[in-house]
Amino acid sequence: MKKFINSVDSLLDETLLGFSKAHADIIKLNTSPNFVTRKLPTRQGKVALISGGGSGHEPLHIGFVGAGMLDAACPGQIFTSPSPDQMLAAALAVENGGGVLFIVKNYAGDVMNFEMAAEMLELPNASILVSDDVALPRNHSAGRRGVAGTLIVEKIVGAAAEQGADLAYCKTLGDSVNKASASMGVALRCCTVPALGHPTFALSDTEMEMGVGIHGERGRETLNLTSATEIVEHIAALIDEDLKPQKGQSVLLHVNGFGATPLMELYLIYDLAAQYWEKRGINIVRSLVGNYTTSIDMAGCSITLTLLEEQWLALWDAPVHTSGLRWGC
Amino acid sequence: MKKFINSVDSLLDETLLGFSKAHADIIKLNTSPNFVTRKLPTRQGKVALISGGGSGHEPLHIGFVGAGMLDAACPGQIFTSPSPDQMLAAALAVENGGGVLFIVKNYAGDVMNFEMAAEMLELPNASILVSDDVALPRNHSAGRRGVAGTLIVEKIVGAAAEQGADLAYCKTLGDSVNKASASMGVALRCCTVPALGHPTFALSDTEMEMGVGIHGERGRETLNLTSATEIVEHIAALIDEDLKPQKGQSVLLHVNGFGATPLMELYLIYDLAAQYWEKRGINIVRSLVGNYTTSIDMAGCSITLTLLEEQWLALWDAPVHTSGLRWGC
Numbered sequence A, B: 001m002k003k004f005i006n007s008v009d010s011l012l013d014e015t016l017l018g019f020s021k022a023h024a025d026i027i028k029l030n031t032s033p034n035f036v037t038r039k040l041p042t043r044q045g046k047v048a049l050i051s052g053g054g055s056g057h058e059p060l061h062i063g064f065v066g067a068g069m070l071d072a073a074c075p076g077q078i079f080t081s082p083s084p085d086q087m088l089a090a091a092l093a094v095e096n097g098g099g100v101l102f103i104v105k106n107y108a109g110d111v112m113n114f115e116m117a118a119e120m121l122e123l124p125n126a127s128i129l130v131s132d133d134v135a136l137p138r139n140h141s142a143g144r145r146g147v148a149g150t151l152i153v154e155k156i157v158g159a160a161a162e163q164g165a166d167l168a169y170c171k172t173l174g175d176s177v178n179k180a181s182a183s184m185g186v187a188l189r190c191c192t193v194p195a196l197g198h199p200t201f202a203l204s205d206t207e208m209e210m211g212v213g214i215h216g217e218r219g220r221e222t223l224n225l226t227s228a229t230e231i232v233e234h235i236a237a238l239i240d241e242d243l244k245p246q247k248g249q250s251v252l253l254h255v256n257g258f259g260a261t262p263l264m265e266l267y268l269i270y271d272l273a274a275q276y277w278e279k280r281g282i283n284i285v286r287s288l289v290g291n292y293t294t295s296i297d298m299a300g301c302s303i304t305l306t307l308l309e310e311q312w313l314a315l316w317d318a319p320v321h322t323s324g325l326r327w328g329c
Helices: A011-022 A084-093 A108-120 A149-162 A169-181 A227-245 A261-278 A310-317 B011-022 B084-094 B108-120 B148-162 B165-179 B229-243 B261-280 B310-317
Strands: A029-030 A035-038 A049-057 A072-078 A100-105 A123-128 A179-190 A206-211 A221-224 A250-257 A283-290 A300-308 B027-030 B034-037 B048-055 B072-078 B100-105 B124-129 B180-189 B207-210 B220-224 B250-257 B282-289 B300-306
Touching: A011 A035, A011 A072, A011 B261, A011 B282, A029 A084, A029 B261, A029 B300, A035 A179, A049 A084, A049 A108, A049 B148, A084 A100, A084 A108, A084 A149, A100 A149, A100 A179, A100 B072, A108 A123, A108 B207, A149 A169, A149 A179, A149 A206, A149 A300, A149 B011, A169 A179, A169 A300, A169 B048, A179 A250, A179 B011, A179 B220, A221 B011, A221 B261, A227 A261, A227 A300, A261 A283, A261 A300, A261 B011, A283 B011, A283 B072, A283 B229, A300 B108, A310 B250, B011 B034, B011 B072, B027 B084, B034 B084, B048 B108, B048 B148, B072 B084, B084 B100, B084 B108, B100 B165, B100 B229, B108 B124, B108 B165, B124 B148, B148 B165, B148 B180, B148 B300, B148 B310, B165 B180, B165 B220, B180 B229, B180 B250, B229 B300, B250 B261, B250 B310, B261 B282, B261 B300, B282 B310
Parallel strands: A049 A072, A049 A100, A100 A123, A250 A283, B048 B072, B048 B100, B100 B124, B250 B282
Antiparallel strands: A029 A035, A035 A072, A179 A206, A179 A300, A206 A221, A250 A300, B027 B034, B034 B072, B180 B207, B180 B300, B207 B220, B250 B300
16 A cells, blocks of 8 residues: 555544644644634624534545634544544534534435434534435435535535524525535546555456445446546436436536546546536536545546526635635635 | 546647636636636736646646736646747737746756747746755756746745736746745656556555656655655655754745645645654744645655745735635635
């Protein structure tokens, strides 16, 4: 295994320490239990947004804590849900009279632990389950996975909360953004979980894994590696079929890298995805290209489309000041 | 070769097209010859900052075009200098009465072509040669290479130009920032240049390349892969020896990923580098961690230290609105 680490056991702590030093102007790190909060206090009565999940997806979620987005994030061990006590401690640290909204990617461990934290928290709270991955059907027994669309939910709901929306409004808004978002990913090379020491699954030099998740799990199918255009059309068709955007629909197009794919390739994918929807009369009004929801060192990418309702555009554009996303301030 | 591409020949054009679509609010792409300029016009009399070099280092340089940083960037083919006609066309497109300042990484091809462009340009101009790579000695025959320190020169000089500094001041400032910056990189896996189709050099599972450049060239030496702490201490010692920072010196610490190294590892490296200089009484006042000066899909990172003069801090903090770096606007 070729990684910059001292030991598998200390990796997360050392990473979080580096993160907290590099962004001391934006966030504070709490240890035992681990959670990250904003450095600056929030307005009394503001809904507190909390997310979290296994580590290895950075900048998601710790990189999205800050003004205009999350109030706290709970990093678990790599690809492992944080514990309810982390979530509860984070909630108690940031709750400020407006209740707590948990934003949870739909994975069994995360869902169970966030539910336990929600039950233990004796304060008004609600949860949004993000389930944007169209690699799995909507009627899949465990439901669809939450992947790169999570960032979009966090940004749009984060802006609403910052502007004074109440808990019920934020919850409904988040559910709506989730429903309006669809993602799918493809991997050229799987990630290496440090504790395992080798890629979770093997792909030959001529194979790719289509519909891959972000935890080194297999996807829908292993296919022969083909041209970027064919890959994008395959993914875009499934997203398009799921969301069924109408001509003239305003959308946000997000091309996300999984950690080891160069920006050059992500821009090329963006161009092809944009062409796909432009041809269909879809109006791409906002875009985001880069490594935002990663899977350690996986080579691959995902495409996310969000159908934007009119008022969401201003929420997307609203100021955000986090280490992972920053504009307007 | 596992990449998202349609063909080696069309890769750059498709990438640039995707880049120009994704960031149409910030930049404009000119083709034949290729260069990127700001979307919005600049103030009459402003010094025009132009950089460029081979592609494959994104976001450097095209991602640093925008308010507060570059006026134009000229992308060459992958790891290949842009041509003088690209630079000349870019200069004529953005010169606005304040003269042109070329910011050039010290590589033979880039230096030669920028010199030709400067000679052909019948307008006041100057050039800054960036040479921050301490992997090579200062008295090396071709001089030291320009690597991740380039971004820091571009940001600080970009802010000065935006604030009205003239050509001579910007040139002197850039030379000073270059002299005050030192970088060194290490690779765990070399990059694959698309036209070649395999890594430029091979490393075994237990080797790393110390003092590597950003073009897939070998570094100072091939060493056995060791702990992150030992790697950072090796690199930091060479940087420290070069810059000789005094106790209490304010510095900017930049940990740069080469394209395929996860943010987790970069933060861990940042923590170790910060510890190294904190122990020596150095005052780390600003930091930057992420993939900024990449080498396609190379797994590895570099550390850059810049000794900050007092007025440089405000220039670093000044608003910047590019696709690769953004704050304050």
